[in-house]
Amino acid sequence: MLxxxxxxxxxxxxxxxxxxxxxxxxxGGVVPMPRPTMAPITAPTAAPMTSAAATTKITTTTTTTTTTTTTTTTTTTTxxxxxxPASADMASVFLKSDVSFINxxxxxxxxxxxxxxxxxxxxxYFPSADSDVPASGSEAIxxxxxxxxxxxCICDPSxxxxxxTSPDVIVTFWPYCTGGSCGVYTYLIVDSDTDGLExxxxxxxxxxxxxxxxxxxxxxxxxxxxxxxxxSIGCDGCVQSSCKTTxxx
Ligand SMILES: *[C@@H]1O[C@H](CO)[C@@H](O)[C@H](O)[C@H]1NC(C)=O
Numbered sequence: 001m002l003x004x005x006x007x008x009x010x011x012x013x014x015x016x017x018x019x020x021x022x023x024x025x026x027x028g029g030v031v032p033m034p035r036p037t038m039a040p041i042t043a044p045t046a047a048p049m050t051s052a053a054a055t056t057k058i059t060t061t062t063t064t065t066t067t068t069t070t071t072t073t074t075t076t077t078t079x080x081x082x083x084x085p086a087s088a089d090m091a092s093v094f095l096k097s098d099v100s101f102i103n104x105x106x107x108x109x110x111x112x113x114x115x116x117x118x119x120x121x122x123x124x125y126f127p128s129a130d131s132d133v134p135a136s137g138s139e140a141i142x143x144x145x146x147x148x149x150x151x152x153c154i155c156d157p158s159x160x161x162x163x164x165t166s167p168d169v170i171v172t173f174w175p176y177c178t179g180g181s182c183g184v185y186t187y188l189i190v191d192s193d194t195d196g197l198e199x200x201x202x203x204x205x206x207x208x209x210x211x212x213x214x215x216x217x218x219x220x221x222x223x224x225x226x227x228x229x230x231x232s233i234g235c236d237g238c239v240q241s242s243c244k245t246t247x248x249x
Contacts, residue, residue, distance in 0.1 A: 090126060090175075091128060091182040093126075095122060096236070101144060104189070108140065108142040111125055112125050124141075126141050127175065132178065134187040140187075141173040150167040152235055154232070155232045155238065163238065165194070165197065166192065168190055168195060169197070173230060
């Protein structure tokens with residue numbers, strides 16, 4: 001039976017239409033048709049073009065941003081900051097209009113000169129004290145108490161601003177020049193060991209006790225670790241003045 005079937009198949013399939021025969025005999029009747037293999041060709045062709053276009057776009061955007069920044073800077077710079085002249089032999093400081101000094105037994109010197117170019121206050125010039133160590137007497141610029149000026153803010157020539165750690169802090173300002181460089185230095189008076197001045201961001205603190213050495217003698221004002229050189233003083237929080245004094249460094 002099997003043999004005769006095979007013979008029949010061989011015979012039938014040896015005729016010229018053998019292909020047709022094999023298709024008919026396929027098990028499920030499913031004829032695998034060769035599929036067209038053209039589909040993927042379209043996709044990769046456009047890719048490099050898109051990349052190039054993107055790069056060009058980025059370059060264009062960068063150029064636009066730079067132009068905008070330049071314009072902004074120019075606008076900000078246009079009203080030139082007002083200045084007062086520097087002095088190599090007098091200590092100068094910008095005093096906002098709300099600042100007033102008292103004589104807290106260290107002195108209250110009147111300014112030798114003032115410069116009124118700047119708004120909101122004036123730059124005052126003071127003669128140097130004889131000593132680099134603050135002492136009772138008459139050579140201090142004067143004193144401001146935290147009680148009378150609790151939002152006191154002192155900015156140094158580098159633009160760092162300092163505030164009181166407590167309204168109990170009292171600051172005496174000591175003018176001193178040496179080697180052609182002058183400053184207005186903060187001598188601190190407070191009962192607490194830790195209170196004094198602190199930078200606006202809280203990263204640095206100078207306490208009143210740190211201005212005393214191991215023998216309880218006052219440290220020289222030229223030690224920048226323990227004294228702030230005041231470029232501006234105000235009683236209404238830390239608002240930088242556009243008026244810079246250059247009495248120091
Ligand atoms: C400030 O007080 C001190 C000490 O009491 C005194 O020697 C000095 O003359 C006073 N100065 C002024 C300008 O009042």
